[in-house]
Amino acid sequence: MSNTNPARGMRDFLPADVRKRNYVIGIIREVYEKYGFEPLETPTVENLSTLTNKYGEEGDQLMFKILKRGEKLANKLEKGGIKNENELTDLALRYDLTVPLARVVANYKNDLPKFFKRYQIQPVWRADRPARGRYREFYQCDVDAIGSKSMIVEAELISAVCEILQKLGFLDFTIRINSRNILDGMMEVADIPKANRANALVIIDKLDKIGLNGIKKELLANDFAVESVRIITHQIENQVSLLNEATNNYEYNLQILSETSTPADEFASNNKNLNSYWKAKKELGEIVEYTKNSTARKFIKIDESLARGLSYYTGAIFEVNVPDFQGSIAGGGRYDGLIGMFGKEEIPAVGFSLGLERILLIMEERGMFPNDLTTNAADVLITIWNEETAGESLKLAGELRQKGLRVMVYPQPDKLGKQFKYADQIDVEYACVLGETELAENTVQIKNMKTGDQKNVAREKVSEELAKL
Amino acid sequence: MSNTNPARGMRDFLPADVRKRNYVIGIIREVYEKYGFEPLETPTVENLSTLTNKYGEEGDQLMFKILKRGEKLANKLEKGGIKNENELTDLALRYDLTVPLARVVANYKNDLPKFFKRYQIQPVWRADRPARGRYREFYQCDVDAIGSKSMIVEAELISAVCEILQKLGFLDFTIRINSRNILDGMMEVADIPKANRANALVIIDKLDKIGLNGIKKELLANDFAVESVRIITHQIENQVSLLNEATNNYEYNLQILSETSTPADEFASNNKNLNSYWKAKKELGEIVEYTKNSTARKFIKIDESLARGLSYYTGAIFEVNVPDFQGSIAGGGRYDGLIGMFGKEEIPAVGFSLGLERILLIMEERGMFPNDLTTNAADVLITIWNEETAGESLKLAGELRQKGLRVMVYPQPDKLGKQFKYADQIDVEYACVLGETELAENTVQIKNMKTGDQKNVAREKVSEELAKL
Numbered sequence: 001m002s003n004t005n006p007a008r009g010m011r012d013f014l015p016a017d018v019r020k021r022n023y024v025i026g027i028i029r030e031v032y033e034k035y036g037f038e039p040l041e042t043p044t045v046e047n048l049s050t051l052t053n054k055y056g057e058e059g060d061q062l063m064f065k066i067l068k069r070g071e072k073l074a075n076k077l078e079k080g081g082i083k084n085e086n087e088l089t090d091l092a093l094r095y096d097l098t099v100p101l102a103r104v105v106a107n108y109k110n111d112l113p114k115f116f117k118r119y120q121i122q123p124v125w126r127a128d129r130p131a132r133g134r135y136r137e138f139y140q141c142d143v144d145a146i147g148s149k150s151m152i153v154e155a156e157l158i159s160a161v162c163e164i165l166q167k168l169g170f171l172d173f174t175i176r177i178n179s180r181n182i183l184d185g186m187m188e189v190a191d192i193p194k195a196n197r198a199n200a201l202v203i204i205d206k207l208d209k210i211g212l213n214g215i216k217k218e219l220l221a222n223d224f225a226v227e228s229v230r231i232i233t234h235q236i237e238n239q240v241s242l243l244n245e246a247t248n249n250y251e252y253n254l255q256i257l258s259e260t261s262t263p264a265d266e267f268a269s270n271n272k273n274l275n276s277y278w279k280a281k282k283e284l285g286e287i288v289e290y291t292k293n294s295t296a297r298k299f300i301k302i303d304e305s306l307a308r309g310l311s312y313y314t315g316a317i318f319e320v321n322v323p324d325f326q327g328s329i330a331g332g333g334r335y336d337g338l339i340g341m342f343g344k345e346e347i348p349a350v351g352f353s354l355g356l357e358r359i360l361l362i363m364e365e366r367g368m369f370p371n372d373l374t375t376n377a378a379d380v381l382i383t384i385w386n387e388e389t390a391g392e393s394l395k396l397a398g399e400l401r402q403k404g405l406r407v408m409v410y411p412q413p414d415k416l417g418k419q420f421k422y423a424d425q426i427d428v429e430y431a432c433v434l435g436e437t438e439l440a441e442n443t444v445q446i447k448n449m450k451t452g453d454q455k456n457v458a459r460e461k462v463s464e465e466l467a468k469l
Numbered sequence: 470m471s472n473t474n475p476a477r478g479m480r481d482f483l484p485a486d487v488r489k490r491n492y493v494i495g496i497i498r499e500v501y502e503k504y505g506f507e508p509l510e511t512p513t514v515e516n517l518s519t520l521t522n523k524y525g526e527e528g529d530q531l532m533f534k535i536l537k538r539g540e541k542l543a544n545k546l547e548k549g550g551i552k553n554e555n556e557l558t559d560l561a562l563r564y565d566l567t568v569p570l571a572r573v574v575a576n577y578k579n580d581l582p583k584f585f586k587r588y589q590i591q592p593v594w595r596a597d598r599p600a601r602g603r604y605r606e607f608y609q610c611d612v613d614a615i616g617s618k619s620m621i622v623e624a625e626l627i628s629a630v631c632e633i634l635q636k637l638g639f640l641d642f643t644i645r646i647n648s649r650n651i652l653d654g655m656m657e658v659a660d661i662p663k664a665n666r667a668n669a670l671v672i673i674d675k676l677d678k679i680g681l682n683g684i685k686k687e688l689l690a691n692d693f694a695v696e697s698v699r700i701i702t703h704q705i706e707n708q709v710s711l712l713n714e715a716t717n718n719y720e721y722n723l724q725i726l727s728e729t730s731t732p733a734d735e736f737a738s739n740n741k742n743l744n745s746y747w748k749a750k751k752e753l754g755e756i757v758e759y760t761k762n763s764t765a766r767k768f769i770k771i772d773e774s775l776a777r778g779l780s781y782y783t784g785a786i787f788e789v790n791v792p793d794f795q796g797s798i799a800g801g802g803r804y805d806g807l808i809g810m811f812g813k814e815e816i817p818a819v820g821f822s823l824g825l826e827r828i829l830l831i832m833e834e835r836g837m838f839p840n841d842l843t844t845n846a847a848d849v850l851i852t853i854w855n856e857e858t859a860g861e862s863l864k865l866a867g868e869l870r871q872k873g874l875r876v877m878v879y880p881q882p883d884k885l886g887k888q889f890k891y892a893d894q895i896d897v898e899y900a901c902v903l904g905e906t907e908l909a910e911n912t913v914q915i916k917n918m919k920t921g922d923q924k925n926v927a928r929e930k931v932s933e934e935l936a937k938l
Contacts, residue, residue, distance in 0.1 A: 004576035004811045007516045007560055012573055014580065015507035015587070022508070034870045036847040036877030038484035039491070043606050044513060044562075044592065045533070047476045064514070065536045067558050069596050077551055085546065088557060089536050091476055093513075104481055107473035111483065113895045115880050117846065118484070123513065127538050137512050148880035152859055156878055159867070286856070293864040342473045377586065378505040387755070390621055395762040398628070401503045408505030409625055411584050411617035426582045 009128070009136030016375055021139075023373055024360060025121055027167045028141060032119040035160045037143055040118040042100035048092045054099050054341070062126045064136075066091040093125040097142040098338065098351070105146060106342035115147040121356070133361060144351035146339055151283050153350045154316045154334065155290035161320065161330055161352050162296040168359065169368045173322045173329070174249075175299050178306035179284060180313045180333070185277025186304070190231035192224065198311055200224065204236070205307040208326065212237055236305040238262060249301050253288045256302045257281060283316060312338050318352065325362055330354045376427040378408035380466060383419045383433045393434050396444065396462065400432075403463045423449050430466060478597070478605030485844055490608075492842055493829060494590055496636045497610060501588040504629045506612055509587040511569035517561045523568050523810070531595045533605075535560040562594040566611040567807065567820070574615060575811035584616040590825070602830060613820035615808055620752050622819045623785045623803065624759030630789065630799055630821050631765040637828065638837045642791045642798070643718075644768050647775035648753060649782045649802070654746025655773070659700035661693065667780055669693065673705070674776035677795065681706055705774040707731060718770050722757045725771045726750060752785060781807050787821065794831055799823045845896040847877035849935060852888045852902045862903050865913065865931065869901075872932045892918050899935060 006012050013021065029039070045066065052060055067073060068090050076087055094100060097120045105116065121141045128134060143160065145153045158175055165173050183204070187197045203218045210218070212233060219229045239262065246252035256262070284302055291297055308317045308331060315334035322329060332352035340347040363369060380400060382393045390413065397407045408428060410419045416433065423431045433445040443456045446465060457465045475481050482490065498508070514535065521529055536542060537559050545556055563569060566589045574585065590610045597603060612629065614622045627644055634642050652673070656666045672687045679687070681702060688698045708731065715721035725731070753771055760766055777786045777800060784803030791798060801821035809816040832838060849869060851862045859882065866876045877897060879888045885902070892900045902914040913931045916923045917938070926934045 002518065002811050003516065004519075004572045005516075006512050006572075006576075007514050007519075010512035010514055012512065012576070013510040014573075014577065015509060018508040018510050033843075034873075034875050036875060038846050039487040040484060041482040041487050043475050043479035043481065045476050045479055045594065045606065047472065047474075049471065050473075050476075061539070064538075064560070066562075067534045067536050067554060069533075070530070073554055077554065080549060080551075082546055082549075082551070085536060085542055091533070093535075103473045103475075104483075107475075107481070108483065113846070114891055117877075125514065137514065145880065150853075150856075150859075150881035152853065152863070152878060153880050155863060156866075156880075159863075286859075290860050290863050293860065294867050342471050377507050377582070384619075384621065390619075391759050391762065394621070394624060394628075394759050397625075398763050404503075406503050406505060408586075409621060411614065411622050411625075412619035422583055 007136075009130035009134075011135060011137070015377070019374055020360065020364070020369055021356075023369065024168060024356065024363070025141075028121065028164055028354065028356075029119070031160055031164045031167060032143055034163075035117075035156060037117045037119045037145075037160075040101070040104065040120045041122060042094065042097075042104060042120070044094055044123075045091050046094060046100065046103075048086070048090055050103055051092050051095055051099060052086075055095055059095060062128055063095055064093040064125045064127055065089040066093070094122070095126060096124055097122060097140050097353075098144075099341075101142075101144060101146075102339045102341050105339055105347065109343070115145065117143075117145045119143040133357065135357065139356045141354040141356045142351060143353075144339075144349055146347060146349045149336070149348045151286035151316070152290060154283075154287050154318075155296075157332065157350055157352045158287065158300065158318060159291055159294045159296045161318075161354065162294070162299050164354070165320070165330075166295060168363065170322060173299060173320055174301050175296070176301050176303040176306045176319050176321070177284060177287060177316060178302065178304055179280035179316050181276040181280035181315065182284070182304050183307060185274045185280070186232065186235055187228075188274060188277070189271065190228040190235075192228050192232075196224065200232070201307045201311075202309060204232070204305065205309045207236065207240075207305060207307075212240070235262065239303065239305045243301065243303055246301065249299070250288070250292065250297050253284075253300065253302050256304070257285045257288065262304060280315070287316065308333060316350070322362065324366075325358065327358070328355065329358050329362065374406075378406045378426065378428050379430070380405055381408045381410060381419070381423040381426070381428045381431045383416060383431060383435075384410050384413045385435050385439070386413045389434060389436070389439055392439060396432065396434065396459075400463050400466065403467065405463070405466065420447070420449070430469065432462065476605075478599035478603075480604060480606070484846070488843055489833070489838055490825075490829065492838065493637060493825065493832070494610075497590065497633055497823065497825075498588070500629055500633045500636060501612055503632075504586075504625060506586045506588045506614075506629075509570070509573065509589045510591060511563065511566075511573060511589070513563055513592075514560050515563060515569065515572075517555070517559055519572055520561050520564055520568060521555075524564055528564060531597055532564055533562040533594045533596055534558040535562070563591070564595060565593055566591065566609050566822075567613075568810075570611070570613060570615075571808045571810050574808055574816065578812070584614065586612075586614045588612040602826065604826065608825045610823040610825045611820060612822075613808075613818055615816060615818045618805070618817045620755035620785070621759060623752075623756050623787075624765075626801065626819055626821045627756065627769065627787060628760055628763045628765045630787075630823065631763070631768050633823070634768075634789070634799075635764060637832065639791060642768060642789055643770050644765070644787055644789050645770050645772040645775045646753060646756060646785060646787050647771065647773055648749035648785050650745040650749035650784065651753070651773050652776060654743045654749070655701065655704055656697075657743060657746070658740065659697040659704075661697050661701075665693065669701070670776045670780075671778060673701070673774065674778045676705065676709075676774060676776075681709070704731065708772065708774045712770065712772055715770065718768070719757070719761065719766050722753075722769060722771050725773070726754045726757065731773060749784070756785065777802060785819070791831065793835075794827065796827070797824065798827050798831065847875045847895065847897050848899070849874055850877045850879060850888070850892040850895070850897045850900045852885060852900060852904075853879050853882045854904050854908070855882045858903060858905070858908055861908060865901060865903065865928075869932050869935065872936065874932070874935065889916070889918070899938065901931065 123139050216233050312335045313333040314336045317333035319328045320330035334350045336348040339349040382397050384390050397409045400407045431447045442459045444462045447454045685702050781804045782802040783805045786802035788797045789799035803819045805817040808818040851866050853859050866878045869876045900916045911928045912925045
């Protein structure tokens with residue numbers, strides 16, 4: 001017997017899985033559409049040259065690359081002496097949704113509106129070592145607004161994500177926000193040289209995992225100056241305790257934004273090089289102001305220790321967490337340098353990415369899917385008495401479908417017991433029996449598969465009766 | 470500047486494309502769900518061993534194969550002397566939806582219901598030479614019912630496809646049906662040896678393209694006996710003329726099914742080896758009978774010359790055509806030998822595949838998309854006066870979204886003229902202006918972007934007013 005498993009790290013989605021996924025994706029789409037975001041889909045396969053050198057060395061290694069075909073490949077193999085795998089490949093599988101977006105923006109710049117707001121929900125592929133919750137094929141769910149530097153964009157993105165999460169039933173999430181320029185100011189104050197700041201950010205980003213002491217140790221182990229580390233960790237400690245004390249998020253945010261609330265503020269007020277620090281403070285203030293009338297108001301929390309791992313952010317950054325899950329369920333930020341990568345101009349952009357696979361995992365664990373979510377194949381099963389009467393069963397099926405019911409016709413004239421057993425297996429609530437007696441009397445027997453109750457109903461009243469039930 | 474086109478033969482779907490595709494896919498899903506079919510999704514990437522030798526030599530050549538990764542590949546390259554491309558690859562992209570279905574049926578046989586009815590709408594990849602309407606990434610849209618040999622299954626599949634096509638607005642299509650066993654009987658009668666019949670079918674399948682004379686020539690050129698060719702082409706000619714004369718499809722079907730309507734029938738009645746021929750006639754009769762109460766009745770036409778190219782069909786075959794398109798827009802049939810390929814037992818199955826890309830092409834050419842299909846990004850644009858008043862614009866946006874409107878907020882405080890220009894570019898019907906005057910008076914100016922009409926409305930009446938418009 002052959003191996004019939006899906007490929008390593010990939011998943012089959014059986015009907016119940018697809019239905020749950022489509023439920024979540026449906027809500028995401030609906031909310032994004034209400035905010036004026038439009039759907040985009042790009043091909044699974046991209047030219048290798050589009051993707052290489054975009055994701056760092058690790059990305060190039062984890063990319064699934066496609067073998068050249070036909071003569072091109074035959075010639076290579078015949079000649080022999082292939083040293084580099086790139087001689088064998090010309091295409092690769094989509095690795096994220098941001099590089100394809102940048103390519104689309106460059107390729108259709110005359111067809112796209114001045115401010116292009118798109119959402120994209122498609123799988124990506126990474127040849128990572130599979131682990132719990134980590135797959136080699138997984139969906140990304142990105143929303144990006146391109147073309148403006150105004151904080152109105154950040155505010156809209158945050159509001160949309162809040163609305164999605166609430167519609168999905170999350171009530172206990174926090175959207176932490178910060179700015180790369182706040183962090184940069186903090187590092188300026190701590191006298192960390194510009195060249196080392198990206199490294200420091202990667203370490204600070206581990207706060208959730210390794211705690212304040214862990215960060216301290218790792219910074220020192222990476223040769224950051226003792227005084228710099230003291231200032232940074234003092235800042236973070238102060239921020240964390242303010243964050244934990246906060247009872248009303250909106251009030252807390254206003255407090256953090258006041259000019260002398262943090263140790264960094266005190267340092268910064270004496271430093272003339274910190275314009276971008278103060279600008280970032282003002283920008284966070286705008287985000288708080290613009291969202292104060294939306295439901296986002298109570299979910300937003302400024303956290304000046306929030307770092308985010310990725311290097312490309314240039315302004316505001318966001319991360320969404322729930323208490324019972326380590327790691328974020330969504331994140332994003334402003335990245336003004338990336339979307340223009342295929343053109344000559346810098347194009348401002350802000351994006352949010354929802355962790356669809358994680359959201360599904362948490363919803364499953366918490367039992368958050370609605371009770372009325374369709375999980376079975378049909379509302380009603382119609383039985384088949386024999387080949388001669390099958391036409392009558394199909395006729396009834398047609399009528400009930402006209403009324404909007406999902407109707408399964410048992411596919412062959414087996415014994416009635418077998419047909420009921422199948423009805424139980426596929427978990428339909430009602431079976432309609434059209435036997436010889438019923439056909440002679442022009443009735444249908446409706447059987448409640450849960451209770452076993454049966455009743456005979458006049459043929460023309462069946463859909464009415466089922467609607468009632 | 471880098472190449473920003475999608476890879477050869479692949480397509481980007483911009484928002485208007487995605488919306489049209491989702492509209493069609495939505496109708497397909499809805500109808501299949503009403504017939505008790507359930508959604509299935511399988512991974513893009515399959516183990517190479519799952520796919521090889523399943524699609525013939527051509528299939529193995531057209532498959533996109535994925536390069537091995539990491540040490541596995543490095544070792545191969547270092548050792549050198551690679552003769553066969555299969556040493557370099559372990560995975561490949563999905564080539565159709567049938568082999569993955571067979572794998573799923575074998576892999577989850579204890580979890581799936583006795584009769585598994587699934588639909589699957591996912592892309593597949595083939596390294597074919599791209600041409601008009603032929604892409605290297607394209608969607609297949611398959612529905613299959615597994616586990617029964619009864620013609621009830623064929624009837625249900627045909628009814629579902631008819632309902633889908635009608636819901637999409639097709640009124641002029643024909644579903645031709647035949648059986649491989651009718652063709653086989655015809656070839657028995659014409660004394661064509663069993664071993665040559667598959668070849669003959671491939672030639673007969675070209676009727677639409679090369680006509681009766683073309684078929685005659687090609688059969689003779691392929692060394693079929695003159696008398697065999699005479700009988701076959703006589704049959705086909707007879708069938709085609711009956712088909713063309715038919716005015717009422719249902720009456721015509723009954724006529725074709727009567728025992729001596731075709732030359733083959735006459736031969737067959739004298740031949741004892743033609744049980745399966747007569748069984749096939751009876752089966753087509755059942756399909757016609759079972760669908761006589763559905764709207765499928767008027768679209769079905771028996772065509773005993775219908776061959777279908779694929780070799781795996783074992784019983785009924787179907788093909789859907791529209792007058793203004795050469796080639797079929799859907800097709801399928803019974804293939805009892807294929808789904809069991811990964812197990813030990815034969816598993817009966819009937820399937821239908823809708824040509825999604827072709828259907829979209831024809832609908833586009835004919836202008837069949839509904840007028841009210843969403844094509845723009847939003848219903849309303851809300852302008853921004855300045856940074857101080859932006860919060861008010863966002864507040865209004867939130868209220869209108871609550872009412873179900875799709876609302877775009879202009880993302881920055883540009884001059885009003887620029888904001889209107891953008892409203893025109895994204896084709897919204899209304900713009901809401903909240904300027905200083907409006908804010909002072911607690912009103913909103915609603916501008917009809919098509920007519921240029923403007924009116925001032927009390928702030929609290931805006932959603933009501935827009936709903937009216």
